[in-house]
Amino acid sequence: MLLLVTNRRDITTDYVVAELQRREIPYFRLNTEQLPDSLCTMAPAPRQAWSIAFGDRQISGDEITAAYFRRPGAPLLSDAVTEPGERAYVEAEWSSLLKSLYARLEGQWLNAPTDIFLAEDKPRQLLLAHEIGFNVPTAAITNDLRSVRQVADIGPAIGKPLRQAVLNGEQERVIFTTRISDFDDADADAISLAPFIVQCEIAKKYDVRVTMVGERIFATAIWSQEHDETQVDWRQGSRPDLKHERINLPTEVEQQCHCLMAQLNLRYGAIDFICDSDGALWFLEINPNGQWAWIENLTGYPIAGAIVDELQRISLA
DSSP: OEEEEEOTTOHHHHHHHHHHHHHTOOEEEEEGGGGGGSEEEEOSSSTTOEEEEETTEEEEGGGOSEEEEOOOOOOOOOTTOOSHHHHHHHHHHHHHHHHHHHHHTTTTBSSOHHHHHHHTOHHHHHHHHHHHTOBOOOEEEESOHHHHHHHHTTSOEEEEOSSOOEEOSSSOEEOOOEEOOOOOGGGHHHHTTSOEEEEEOOOEEEEEEEEEETTEEEEEEEOGGGSGGGSSOTTTTOOTTOOEEEEOOOHHHHHHHHHHHHHTTOSEEEEEEEEETTSOEEEEEEETTOOOHHHHHHHOOOHHHHHHHHHHHHHHO
16 A cells, blocks of 8 residues: 655645556555544554554555655644643654654655655755766855855856745745845845855756656756746746746756766655756756646646656565
8 A cells, every 4th residue: 555645735646646546556645734633553663563543544554565755744733732832742742753654664755754854955966966967057055245246246146045935924925036136245244144045047048847756757848938027937927828848858967867866865856957048957956855746737747657656666676
């Protein structure tokens, strides 16, 4: 049986569920925010000695053959727990149980949570990309105005978050990649508040999203330069008419992608490139748990099927 670890609102997992149902493959979808509604038991040993029951629906460790860590949500506590200290305690206990569960599934994940966490380190990604031989724009990870200026003095530059791209609060906001204008000395204090990535801007022909699943590569050109609001960051503007096109990667870049995946110990990854006016590809970053459903919708790539294939390979290993 395959285990899907996610949340109720994760539409991407719905695609995997549809593929599993089409193939009549048994699965259990664990929406982790609902975990406090279940009855859980975990024995110290063996590794498979755990179970989770939601009423008549139950899963046990010895049934699981492979698992997909998608978008787990924080466990939602009962309203009966009202005292702040008690709520913090209960939240921590459920989080601890989940971490133990994830560890019990080591070797069965499409991408293990620990590997996802380590692969999200963008400075490490850039270091590996340099070592592998990708074209990588000149960049700095800094909170120092002097370092920002050193990159910006080379030519046009962009800034983007080092880690957190979403500002939570009453109104959630996304921090998009933006062009950096001239700075004066008065900006030094603001820049020093948090490190970010400043990078030389590569003039684009189009953006490229490469979705890797096992040995399979699904490369997509995103024609971001056709609209003003998507030229710097194709996610901005949420344009439903943004053209997506299947493309083939140069053999050398395919080999480099496989090398990066191997060094990060990933079976799934979403790699972003820029294609410049000369047709050269420039590495930007890899998201070890990135979205892919919209790519399947717009290109017809069988990504859900490839993920199920990979989970079945893990099951048979």
